[in-house]
Amino acid sequence: MKDFTFVNPTRIEFGASKEERIGDYINEFALKKVLIVYGSERIKTNGLFARVAHSLEVQGIAFVELGGVKSNPVLSKVKEGIELARQAQVDGVLAIGGGSVLDTAKAIAAGSLYQGEVWDLFSGTEIKAALPIFSIMTLAASGSEMNPGAVITKEETAEKFFIHHSLLFPKVSVINPELQNTVSKEYLVYSASDIITHSLEAYFTAKERPELVNLLVEANIKTVIRTTNTLLAEPNNTQARGEFAWAATLALNGSTLVGIEGFSYPNHMLEHAMSAVTDIPHGAGLSIVLPAWMQWYHKQNPEAFTRFAREIFGEQTAIAGIESLKAWYEQIGTPTSLSQAGIDEATLEQIFKTLERDTYSWGLNEIYTPAVIREIFAYAK
Amino acid sequence: MKDFTFVNPTRIEFGASKEERIGDYINEFALKKVLIVYGSERIKTNGLFARVAHSLEVQGIAFVELGGVKSNPVLSKVKEGIELARQAQVDGVLAIGGGSVLDTAKAIAAGSLYQGEVWDLFSGTEIKAALPIFSIMTLAASGSEMNPGAVITKEETAEKFFIHHSLLFPKVSVINPELQNTVSKEYLVYSASDIITHSLEAYFTAKERPELVNLLVEANIKTVIRTTNTLLAEPNNTQARGEFAWAATLALNGSTLVGIEGFSYPNHMLEHAMSAVTDIPHGAGLSIVLPAWMQWYHKQNPEAFTRFAREIFGEQTAIAGIESLKAWYEQIGTPTSLSQAGIDEATLEQIFKTLERDTYSWGLNEIYTPAVIREIFAYAK
Numbered sequence: 001m002k003d004f005t006f007v008n009p010t011r012i013e014f015g016a017s018k019e020e021r022i023g024d025y026i027n028e029f030a031l032k033k034v035l036i037v038y039g040s041e042r043i044k045t046n047g048l049f050a051r052v053a054h055s056l057e058v059q060g061i062a063f064v065e066l067g068g069v070k071s072n073p074v075l076s077k078v079k080e081g082i083e084l085a086r087q088a089q090v091d092g093v094l095a096i097g098g099g100s101v102l103d104t105a106k107a108i109a110a111g112s113l114y115q116g117e118v119w120d121l122f123s124g125t126e127i128k129a130a131l132p133i134f135s136i137m138t139l140a141a142s143g144s145e146m147n148p149g150a151v152i153t154k155e156e157t158a159e160k161f162f163i164h165h166s167l168l169f170p171k172v173s174v175i176n177p178e179l180q181n182t183v184s185k186e187y188l189v190y191s192a193s194d195i196i197t198h199s200l201e202a203y204f205t206a207k208e209r210p211e212l213v214n215l216l217v218e219a220n221i222k223t224v225i226r227t228t229n230t231l232l233a234e235p236n237n238t239q240a241r242g243e244f245a246w247a248a249t250l251a252l253n254g255s256t257l258v259g260i261e262g263f264s265y266p267n268h269m270l271e272h273a274m275s276a277v278t279d280i281p282h283g284a285g286l287s288i289v290l291p292a293w294m295q296w297y298h299k300q301n302p303e304a305f306t307r308f309a310r311e312i313f314g315e316q317t318a319i320a321g322i323e324s325l326k327a328w329y330e331q332i333g334t335p336t337s338l339s340q341a342g343i344d345e346a347t348l349e350q351i352f353k354t355l356e357r358d359t360y361s362w363g364l365n366e367i368y369t370p371a372v373i374r375e376i377f378a379y380a381k
Numbered sequence: 382m383k384d385f386t387f388v389n390p391t392r393i394e395f396g397a398s399k400e401e402r403i404g405d406y407i408n409e410f411a412l413k414k415v416l417i418v419y420g421s422e423r424i425k426t427n428g429l430f431a432r433v434a435h436s437l438e439v440q441g442i443a444f445v446e447l448g449g450v451k452s453n454p455v456l457s458k459v460k461e462g463i464e465l466a467r468q469a470q471v472d473g474v475l476a477i478g479g480g481s482v483l484d485t486a487k488a489i490a491a492g493s494l495y496q497g498e499v500w501d502l503f504s505g506t507e508i509k510a511a512l513p514i515f516s517i518m519t520l521a522a523s524g525s526e527m528n529p530g531a532v533i534t535k536e537e538t539a540e541k542f543f544i545h546h547s548l549l550f551p552k553v554s555v556i557n558p559e560l561q562n563t564v565s566k567e568y569l570v571y572s573a574s575d576i577i578t579h580s581l582e583a584y585f586t587a588k589e590r591p592e593l594v595n596l597l598v599e600a601n602i603k604t605v606i607r608t609t610n611t612l613l614a615e616p617n618n619t620q621a622r623g624e625f626a627w628a629a630t631l632a633l634n635g636s637t638l639v640g641i642e643g644f645s646y647p648n649h650m651l652e653h654a655m656s657a658v659t660d661i662p663h664g665a666g667l668s669i670v671l672p673a674w675m676q677w678y679h680k681q682n683p684e685a686f687t688r689f690a691r692e693i694f695g696e697q698t699a700i701a702g703i704e705s706l707k708a709w710y711e712q713i714g715t716p717t718s719l720s721q722a723g724i725d726e727a728t729l730e731q732i733f734k735t736l737e738r739d740t741y742s743w744g745l746n747e748i749y750t751p752a753v754i755r756e757i758f759a760y761a762k
Contacts, residue, residue: 001395001396001558001620001623001624001627002396003395003396003397003399004393004395004396005392005393005394005395006392006393006395007390007391007392007393008389009388009390010388011386011387011388012385012386012387012388013386014382014384014385014386014387014639014640015382015383015384015385016384018384177382210620210623210624210627211604211607211624212600212601212604212624212627212628212631215596215599215600215603215604216597216600218596219593219596219597219600220593222596223592223593223596226592239382239591242382242591242640243382243591243592243593243640246382246591246593246639246640247593250593255636258395258627259395259623259624259627
C-alpha cells in the first residue's frame, strides 16, 4: 500500500426527518445567521424549506436565501452568493439540494472570506478560510456531502474547474432518503452513472491498488446497480434509496482512495468539457464518456478490466465487461452515445477545443493529446 | 437502513517512517508536554522510542514516560498514569504500542481530567473532558486507533469494562506497517481472530443489515484471511502487513455499523470474562468463544450464517461455514478449545461466576442466562 493520510471530519446525520433538526446541528457551532443555498423553488412548495426554516427559527438562527442554482453550477451564481453572504454578514452556509447546490455553497463559503476574485481559488490560489458548511441532500450522486471538493463552471470561458481544501468538508450533512424518493427516473440513472464513474476512475487508472480497496469499490458498484434497478421499479423503496445514497457518499469520501498509487480522473476531465460546452447533465455525459474511454483504455490495464467484468457482470473478458456496462446504461435509460445526447459534429469540435486548453490543468496533457481525445470520442458516436 | 449518525474525526497517517513525524503532528495541536505510554521495553532497544523522542524534541515537546502496559490492560496502571500525567502537567497522551497501550492511554486521558475515581467513568459516569490522544501502532487488532472506545480490567474484581466517548477519538494515529513486521506469529493470529470477531458480531446479531454493509464486512474478513496466510509465510510482506492493519482499523471504526439495527457483542462479553479471569490474550479467547457461540446461535439467523459460509468459505451450509472458520483457526494456530488454552473446569466455573455478574452491564442478561452460557461453553470443550 502506498503511504496515505486519511481524515474525514464530516458528520453524517442519516435518516427520516433529520432535516427537522438542522437548527440543532447548526446551533452546536454557535452560528447566528446562515445563507441558505438551493436550486428549484420546488422545496418551497413541497414543505421542505418551511421545515428547515422552522428548525432554524426555533434555535434563533436567522437566514437569507439564494435560490436558482442549476446543474452544472456557474460562477455568476457563486458571485451572487458571495455578495449576499457579505451584505447579510452570515456566519455559515446551508445547502439544500444536490451536488450542484452544495458545490455552489462551498464556493461561496470560501469566496466570501477571500478578498480577491473567487475564481483565483479555482486557478491555484490556496484557500485560507471558509465559512462553516452544512447540507441537506435531496439528490445522491456527487459525494460532495462528505468531501472537501467543489466544481464550478465559468460561463464566459466554459472552464469547469474545481477547488479542494480541508476547510470545505461540510460540518454536518443530512441524508434523509425519503427526501430523495421524488427524484425523477432520469436523474436517478444519471446519478447512478456519476457514482459508478467516481468508483471506477481510480480502479482502472491506479498503478497499484490494494485488494481490500478493490473489494470496497466493487461492493459500492454492485450496490448502485442493484438499488438503481430496485428504485426504477419502486421509487418509494426507502431501504434501496438509503443504500443508493450511502454508496454515493462512500464512492467519493476518500475511503476508496487509501493506499492506491498513481491514479487520475480522465473521464471527469472529458465530461467536464462536454457539460461546460453543452450543459448536458454530468451523469449523462459520464455514461457516454466512460464506456468509450474504457474501450480505448482497457488494454493498458487488462487485469483491472477482466476483474471488473468478472466481479460486476460475471463476464470473462474485458470487452464483455464494457459491453455489459453499456447495455445496463441503455437498459436504465442513460445515454451512451453523443447522438443520443444530441451532440453534433460542430459541438464536438468545441468540446475538443475546450479539452485542448484544459488537459494541462488536469495534469493529463501528455497522455490525452488531441489525437487521443478524438480516438476516445469516436467510440461514443 | 436504520437511522444513524456517523462521524470519525481521527486522522490516520499511514506509511513508512511516519512515526518520525509524530512531533509535527502533535505540534499542530500546540501541545507542550505529553505522556508517552508503552508496553515492553523492546521499543527502547529497537530504536523506535529514540526516533519518537527525537521527533518530539525537534518540535520542543517535552515528555514523561509510563511503560509496562500488559495485554488485558489493568486499572492500576491507568491510575499510575493519571498520577504521572497530573504531576508532570502534561497536555496530551501519546500511545506507542497496540490496543492495550492505547486503551490505557485513553483511560489516562479521560481520568486525569476527572476529579473522582477513574473507574466511575467505566461504571456510568459521563466523560466530560479528556486530554488529546495520539498513537503509533505497533500491533494491528483492536481498531482502537480510529475509534473512541477503550477496555480496562479492574484486577480486584475481574471486571473488564469499557468506556466510549467522542472525546476519546485519537487526534492522529500513525500506522507504519513496517513497525508491525516483528509481531510474533502468535500475536498475528490472535489479532486475526480479534478483527474477524469485530467484523462478525453485528453481522450475525443485527436484526437488519443493509446489503452494502454485508459486502463491506465480507471484504474485510476476506482481507484478514488472505493477508494472515501471506504473513505467516512472509512476515516482511509490507503490502500484506498494510492491508491487514487497515482491515483492523476498518473493522471497528464505525463504517461497518451504519444503518444496521439491533446488534450486540455477545462474543466480547463472553471473552472479556475469560481474559479477566485467566489473562488469556483477547484474540486467543475470541477464537475459542466465537466458533462455540456460532454453533449455539446459528439457527437464530440462518440467512446470515449460510451467507457467511458461502461468501467467505464457498460452503453451502451454516455448519460447514462454522467448521471452516474453526479449521482455519486451527491451521493458523490460534486455539479453538478451552483445553488448548489450559482452562480447566474450576477456572471455567470462575468465568461463569464473572459472567453471571456482568451480563447485565452488557444488556444481555435476559438472553445469556447461566444455563445458556454453559451451553455455549460446552461447544468449546
